Amino acid sequence: MKILICGFHQETNSFNPIITDMENFRQGGIFEGQELISRFTGKQNQLGGIIDAVLEAKGKIIPGYSMTSQSGGMVNNEVMVHFLTKMLQIIRENKTIDGLFCAFHGATQTTQNDDAFGTILEAFRNAVGKNVVITASCDLHANVTEKAVRNADFICGYQSYPHIDCYETGFRSASIGIRRILNKENLYMAHTLIPMIVPANGYTSISGLFHDLLQKGKNLVKEGKICDFTIFQMQPWLDVSVGGSSVLVIADSKNAAKKHACELAAALWEQRDNFWPDLWDVNDILALAANNKTGKPVILVDSADSTNAGATGDSPVILKDILEYQEPIKTAFLLDDDKAVQQAERIGVGNKGTFYLGGTKAPDLFNPVEVQAVVRSIHDGEFLQEGPAGRGINRSVGKAAVLSVGSVDVLICKNAVGNGDPQLYRHFGIEPVFYQLVIVKANTSFLAAYQHIASKICWADTPGAASANLKRLNYQRLPNGFYPFNDLKSYRVSEPILSWNSEEKE
Numbered sequence: 001m002k003i004l005i006c007g008f009h010q011e012t013n014s015f016n017p018i019i020t021d022m023e024n025f026r027q028g029g030i031f032e033g034q035e036l037i038s039r040f041t042g043k044q045n046q047l048g049g050i051i052d053a054v055l056e057a058k059g060k061i062i063p064g065y066s067m068t069s070q071s072g073g074m075v076n077n078e079v080m081v082h083f084l085t086k087m088l089q090i091i092r093e094n095k096t097i098d099g100l101f102c103a104f105h106g107a108t109q110t111t112q113n114d115d116a117f118g119t120i121l122e123a124f125r126n127a128v129g130k131n132v133v134i135t136a137s138c139d140l141h142a143n144v145t146e147k148a149v150r151n152a153d154f155i156c157g158y159q160s161y162p163h164i165d166c167y168e169t170g171f172r173s174a175s176i177g178i179r180r181i182l183n184k185e186n187l188y189m190a191h192t193l194i195p196m197i198v199p200a201n202g203y204t205s206i207s208g209l210f211h212d213l214l215q216k217g218k219n220l221v222k223e224g225k226i227c228d229f230t231i232f233q234m235q236p237w238l239d240v241s242v243g244g245s246s247v248l249v250i251a252d253s254k255n256a257a258k259k260h261a262c263e264l265a266a267a268l269w270e271q272r273d274n275f276w277p278d279l280w281d282v283n284d285i286l287a288l289a290a291n292n293k294t295g296k297p298v299i300l301v302d303s304a305d306s307t308n309a310g311a312t313g314d315s316p317v318i319l320k321d322i323l324e325y326q327e328p329i330k331t332a333f334l335l336d337d338d339k340a341v342q343q344a345e346r347i348g349v350g351n352k353g354t355f356y357l358g359g360t361k362a363p364d365l366f367n368p369v370e371v372q373a374v375v376r377s378i379h380d381g382e383f384l385q386e387g388p389a390g391r392g393i394n395r396s397v398g399k400a401a402v403l404s405v406g407s408v409d410v411l412i413c414k415n416a417v418g419n420g421d422p423q424l425y426r427h428f429g430i431e432p433v434f435y436q437l438v439i440v441k442a443n444t445s446f447l448a449a450y451q452h453i454a455s456k457i458c459w460a461d462t463p464g465a466a467s468a469n470l471k472r473l474n475y476q477r478l479p480n481g482f483y484p485f486n487d488l489k490s491y492r493v494s495e496p497i498l499s500w501n502s503e504e505k506e
């Protein structure tokens with residue numbers, strides 16, 4: 001059994017105006033040949049899982065091409081063309097493969113294409129023909145389109161959020177592909193698309209309604225009624241003409257696949273109004289922080305500007321609110337602003353200057369805030385994550401500086417990373433527990449570390465490319481009749497479609 005493997009990974013935020021280019025993928029990692037195999041073998045990610053599953057089944061791995069970038073704006077279409085050109089060449093050179101096993105994010109839009117996931121799978125199917133098994137593993141936030149389903153044999157997505165089963169998902173997708181190749185098993189995949197998006201911080205797989213829904217699917221697998229399932233909550237900041245949230249079910253009969261896909265999709269749809277976070281008005285949070293006598297900070301979550309979610313990280317909106325508040329609040333603040341870092345270097349530590357902070361990456365989204373600031377320190381931007389997630393991992397925010405603006409200490413940097421980790425502040429001399437208010441630009445990842453040191457955690461209703469208040473954003477491409485923008489009271493979950501081979505093999 002010969003299996004060709006590959007990966008294409010980027011989560012697009014359509015509202016971030018900065019195009020994700022080849023340079024971003026170089027930073028995230030581009031691998032081919034033996035380097036791809038050695039890079040991913042034994043790693044806790046999708047390709048690590050795919051490699052282990054193939055090796056366990058005594059298969060031979062043929063390395064394809066893998067490209068990864070951090071979340072961000074639309075991908076330059078030429079990057080996808082480059083990936084396809086490379087992969088189609090490798091497919092031509094390897095005519096006798098049995099399987100093509102791929103790892104994707106799955107919510108990727110290019111400057112010319114709303115459905116990179118489906119387009120890549122379609123190109124692969126055309127290149128390998130009918131008899132090669134194509135599998136895709138992807139993120140729970142993937143946009144799984146009809147094109148993707150019609151061209152893949154099997155698609156499996158994460159079953160956890162926060163995502164802790166990336167390796168297992170790769171392993172699941174490859175294992176199902178191997179069952180088809182080795183045992184010639186007839187397995188069927190059914191897919192139900194639902195015209196809905198909900199904010200990413202309105203649910204988790206740890207507890208609550210979404211957890212219960214996932215449990216329902218896991219029970220069906222345990223009871224032997226289905227082989228696999230995924231409940232996709234489409235990345236909500238994706239403004240595309242095709243797609244939505246969806247449910248995929250793989251089973252050994254068409255009827256079982258369709259029936260349970262419908263059932264889970266109906267349950268997801270029914271809960272749509274319950275997947276929304278409680279958002280605070282910023283001034284209410286500031287009042288809470290100003291009167292905070294607990295000795296522990298109030299955490300203001302500005303998830304709208306989370307670079308993890310593909311936002312620009314340069315929003316000074318809350319900084320302005322804090323500076324205009326009736327009394328000073330001792331605050332730790334984070335801002336992507338490379339220009340201000342350069343200015344701080346020119347002015348020098350201990351000196352004062354006029355800065356125009358924020359809005360450097362997305363001037364259409366944010367206006368800079370004029371401040372008088374003292375330069376406290378300058379840094380190379382390297383730091384170690386404290387964890388619990390990613391403990392000991394080396395990160396870099398690029399050149400950085402700390403400015404004092406009255407009672408607010410602002411960490412300015414080139415590109416914020418590890419936003420959920422208090423060490424992002426600590427390393428640069430800002431100790432979060434000494435502040436009345438700490439600004440965290442993340443969605444849910446920060447909870448593990450911050451919940452122990454916070455007196456209260458408040459998700460703020462703020463503008464930005466990853467705003468949880470979806471109605472703040474100017475969606476232009478989503479299909480008509482889409483939740484939460486339209487009243488869909490009479491909507492009923494539609495009949496599932498089947499993957500291409502499910503149609504043929506009765």
Ligand SMILES: [Zn+2]
Nearest residue numbers: 139140141163
């Ligand atoms: Zn995700």
